[in-house]
Amino acid sequence: MERGLLTRIRSSVALRRIQSWTLYESRLHRLFGRRQLRVETAVAGSADREGSALKELAPIADPQRCDALLQRLLPGIAxxxxxxxxxxTHCWWRLSLPTLLLLLPLVIGLAWQFGNQAAWLLLWLPWSAFKAHRQVHRMGYAVDARFVAVRGGWWKRWWRLAELDKLQALQLQRSPLDRLSGTATLWLDTAGASATGxxxxxxxxxxxxxxALQAQLGAALARRKLRW
Incomplete structure (x- = not known):
């Protein structure tokens, strides 16, 4: 991979070092029919600190080319x-709950200074609920014998996948809201996972x-050898 205009940086990484793959699509990307393909690697050292480590495999490409690149580099994966x-999907309200908890005290506080005009801020709540509803309906996952994939986002969309051989840990978590809703969150960990993406x-x-999914993936990991 080569990038840069005046200062050119050429990066490469062994395929076996790539731990996960992320497709990213902002609203501007969709407007021009483009996506971005990022990778996370298990490589650490001076190259990564200097910003020359390979992170964007395809900074700007059309969706078909990104899919073709994944199919080429991960043969056998559908x-x-x-x-x-x-x-x-009935849990959509949980995504808009932080906005509600933040906005209501703010409106109450501003009402002391500006009166009823502060109530205009409440118009943000319908937009927050609509956005949360759309986000939840786009969320999903796919699992087969070789990889696990997750998708999410609505205004800014993303798809993330990792080979089962690259998974290092599984963790099932239940928050109080999960217990109220009868749901759970299953975390999948890989080496070099970013805390920002x-x-x-x-x-x-x-x-x-x-x-059931935790048991299925746990059994699959137990039969496989971790590849670096």
Whole structure:
């Protein structure tokens, strides 16, 4: 991979070092029919600190080329998945709950200074609810014998996948809201996972389904040898 205009940087990484793959599509990307393909690697050292480590495999490319690149570098993997498994869509309100908890005290506080005019801020709530509803209906996951994939986002969309051989840990979590909704979150960990990008996790999955999936993936990991 080569990038840069005045200062050119050429990066390369062994395919076996790539731990996960992320397709990213902003609203501007969709407007021009483009996507971005990023990778996370298990490479550490001076190259990564200097910013020359390979992170964007295809900074700007059309969706078909990104899919073709994944199919070429991961032979035998059916991408894109033929079917995405849906999550518990009735949990959409949980995505807009932080906005509600932040906005109501703010409106109450501003009402002391500006009176009823502060109520205009409440118009943000319908937009927050609409956005949360759309996000939840786009969330999903796909699992087969070789990889696990997660998708999410609405205004800014993303798809993330990892080979089962690259998974290092599974963790099933249940928050108080999960217990209230009868759902769970299944976290999947790989080496070199970024703390800033979309996580490789399955949110709002019905509890029984999440437990069955954890058992399925755990059994698959136990039979496989971790590849670096």
């Amino acid at each position: 991408w894109p998945p033929a079917q995405w498994q849906a999550i518990a 979309p996580g490789l996790c399955l949110r709002f999955v019905p509890l029984a389904q999440a437990q």
